[in-house]
Amino acid sequence: MNDDLIQTIINDDRQRFLLDLEFVQTLANPQYLNFLAQRNYFKNQAFINYLKYLLYFKEDNYIKYIHYPQALYFLDLLQREQFRQELVNTAYCRQIEDQQLLAWQRLQRRKNQLLNNAAGITTTTTNNNNNNEADATNPQNSTNAISTSTTATNNTQLR
Amino acid sequence: MAEIVQNPNLGTRRKLELLLQEMDTICREIISQLYNSSSSSSTTTTTNNNSNLDTQALIDMFIERQNYLTEQIQIVREQQELERQLQIKRDEILKCDRALRCLQTYLLQAVQVLSSAVYQAREKLSNIRRAKTFPSETIIRYAHQLASCYSTIAPDNWQQGDIRRPYPTNIAMNRGLLGRLSEQILQQQQQQQQQLNIQNSTINTTTVVNSSAQPSTSASYTAVTTAVRPPKHDTTSFASDIFSTLNEETNTTNLSSSDTDSDDDLL
Numbered sequence: 001m002n003d004d005l006i007q008t009i010i011n012d013d014r015q016r017f018l019l020d021l022e023f024v025q026t027l028a029n030p031q032y033l034n035f036l037a038q039r040n041y042f043k044n045q046a047f048i049n050y051l052k053y054l055l056y057f058k059e060d061n062y063i064k065y066i067h068y069p070q071a072l073y074f075l076d077l078l079q080r081e082q083f084r085q086e087l088v089n090t091a092y093c094r095q096i097e098d099q100q101l102l103a104w105q106r107l108q109r110r111k112n113q114l115l116n117n118a119a120g121i122t123t124t125t126t127n128n129n130n131n132n133e134a135d136a137t138n139p140q141n142s143t144n145a146i147s148t149s150t151t152a153t154n155n156t157q158l159r
Numbered sequence: 160m161a162e163i164v165q166n167p168n169l170g171t172r173r174k175l176e177l178l179l180q181e182m183d184t185i186c187r188e189i190i191s192q193l194y195n196s197s198s199s200s201s202t203t204t205t206t207n208n209n210s211n212l213d214t215q216a217l218i219d220m221f222i223e224r225q226n227y228l229t230e231q232i233q234i235v236r237e238q239q240e241l242e243r244q245l246q247i248k249r250d251e252i253l254k255c256d257r258a259l260r261c262l263q264t265y266l267l268q269a270v271q272v273l274s275s276a277v278y279q280a281r282e283k284l285s286n287i288r289r290a291k292t293f294p295s296e297t298i299i300r301y302a303h304q305l306a307s308c309y310s311t312i313a314p315d316n317w318q319q320g321d322i323r324r325p326y327p328t329n330i331a332m333n334r335g336l337l338g339r340l341s342e343q344i345l346q347q348q349q350q351q352q353q354q355l356n357i358q359n360s361t362i363n364t365t366t367v368v369n370s371s372a373q374p375s376t377s378a379s380y381t382a383v384t385t386a387v388r389p390p391k392h393d394t395t396s397f398a399s400d401i402f403s404t405l406n407e408e409t410n411t412t413n414l415s416s417s418d419t420d421s422d423d424d425l426l
Contacts, residue, residue, distance in 0.1 A: 005343065015336070022335045028310075028326035060291070064301055068310045068326055101313075104325045108313040 021065055024054050027078065028071035030096040037087035042078075051078050070100065164227050171235055178228050185221045189214060 009015040026032050041047050056062055058072055066072065077083045086092050163169065163177055196210050305311055310325050322328060332338055 005340070005347075009336075009340070019336050019340075022332075022337055026327055026332055026335075026337070029324075029328070029332070030326075031329075032332070064297075067304060067308050069305065070310070070325060100325055104311070104313045105317070107311060108315065108317070111312055112315075 024057050025068045025071045027074045028068040030093040033087050034090055034093035042084040175231050178224050182221060182224045185217050189217045
């Protein structure tokens with residue numbers, strides 16, 4: 001009966017896609033990865049094949065459904081045998097979770113920094129343009145400001 | 160002595176030294192002659208005249224050297240003035256050197272900054288050339304989608320103890336398809352267990368457990384579950400939320416047309 005229930009879902013394409021989408025996004029949760037590793041899911045060859053199959057979510061027309069893009073990074077890592085073996089350790093998964101949260105917060109701080117810098121630079125460049133002194137340092141300041149703003153924007157875009 | 164004074168290769172100091180030495184020797188010679196002449200007062204007149212001439216010549220020489228000396232001292236004054244001017248120029252040169260070095264360091268810094276900016280700009284251009292193009296609206300919509308569920312950047316007011324995470328949490332996972340699927344399977348197992356217990360208690364074990372609940376269609380399966388126990392959770396999974404909103408926007412789907420039936424099934 002359980003198999004029939006699963007069969008009904010698998011036969012329905014929409015349900016199957018939703019299931020795949022849900023599962024691939026849960027892979028962003030390191031605690032869940034630890035759960036799967038400890039119950040020997042990663043030793044099942046069918047499961048490993050399923051993980052390889054889920055790589056289709058990296059294509060253009062499927063990636064737009066992903067809300068948690070870190071999941072795709074973990075999906076790539078899960079293709080490697082060594083990573084799957086390491087996930088059995090709870091300490092390792094906790095470390096991954098800590099790094100995830102720290103990176104999450106760091107990006108937020110960086111975003112606020114860039115917003116403040118952009119606001120600061122626009123005010124200093126307008127001040128320099130309005131200044132009538134022919135001092136040698138003024139154009140240097142504006143070039144420095146412009147260069148830092150370009151490198152900052154480059155850093156955000158390259159990331 | 161005139162050749163020495165007019166020699167351009169000798170320094171002024173050396174000339175002065177030579178002049179002073181000569182004047183010194185002439186003075187000694189004059190004094191010794193005068194002393195000799197005064198001590199030998201009984202000599203003949205010719206020797207006296209000779210010695211007077213010698214003294215006169217010496218005195219002339221002395222006067223000549225004294226004139227040379229005053230000339231040299233004048234030259235020394237001029238040279239001192241020139242040296243002062245030279246020192247002023249040297250100081251100005253030092254100042255200019257310092258300024259040049261400052262400008263050079265500024266130039267080097269500017270070169271470094273510009274070279275890194277040019278390199279990054281080149282990298283960006285190569286990325287742009289390699290990239291697949293998407294309409295900006297799609298990108299902005301996707302960026303908004305990611306930002307709204309705080310999946311890549313933390314919310315501004317996030318503190319320790321906040322349950323929000325960059326991945327789906329246990330609550331969301333239990334609300335989803337997988338969670339409800341496992342719950343339904345558990346319920347079925349519980350039902351089977353109950354039925355087994357009932358059958359064991361009445362000692363009529365001929366009926367097969369699966370026969371009554373065997374689903375020929377998905378609709379009959381849901382009738383069994385809803386009769387036993389209504390779903391206690393919110394019936395939308397986070398995946399179906401995503402999918403339904405994006406389907407409305409894109410209006411294209413490659414999936415089968417059993418959407419309405421599967422919606423009823425979920426309820």
